[in-house]
Amino acid sequence: MVTRIVVGVSTSLPGLAALRYAVAEGRRRGLTAITVVRSWPDPDHGRKPPPPWAAELARASSALIDEAVSAAFGMRPARIALLNSTPRGRPGPALVDLVAADDDLIVLGSRRRRWLGSGVARHCIRLAPCPVIVVPPPPAGRFQTGDLDAELRRLTGM
Structure with a gap:
């Protein structure tokens, strides 16, 4: 049974x-919250205290999460809280570090349909102690205006 979902986001179609x-x-699993993650770059790889501009990068990452939520749903979804998380570091390690138990779940998008290459998805699949779901990009033309409106109503419960 999945106790927590951690999702890596971007404003790309796969994200x-x-x-x-x-x-x-x-929603299907009856969870009340999902952790939505967008990490920010760390040139020192965590070896030093955060630089003075780190707070601005964390705010920008949180704003990007809000932008992705708005693009995906139009508003915050009903009946499930989306908790913003903006960890310091590369996306793959940041997602794996946020996993608390082997019954958690990582969800992320991939620009590729078949081969995962050496990116975030591959890192998570190889190193996460929990299941990882890689969502492929939607087929071109799938979300026409009417389809998107219906999908938004279904997902937001409106």
């Missing part, structure tokens, strides 16, 4: 698809 999938999966 938005991953966010939609995570919310739908969270």
Whole structure:
């Protein structure tokens, strides 16, 4: 049984698809909250205290999460809280570090349909102690205006 969902987001189509999938999966499993993650770059890889401009990068990452939520749903989804998390570091290690137990779930999008390469998805699949769901990009043309409106109503419970 999944106790927590951690979703890595971006404003790309795969990132938005991953966010939609995570919310739908969270609702299906009866969760009340999902952790939405966007890490920010760390040139020192955590070896030194954060630089003075680190707070600005964390705020920008949180704003990007809000932008992704708005793009994916139009507003915050009903009946499930989205908790912003903006850890310091590379995305793959940041997602794996946020996993608290082997019954958690990581959800992320991938720009590729078949081969995962050496990016975030591959890192999470190899090193996460929990299941990882990689959501492929939606097929081109899938979300026409009417389809998107219906999908938004279904996901937001309106």
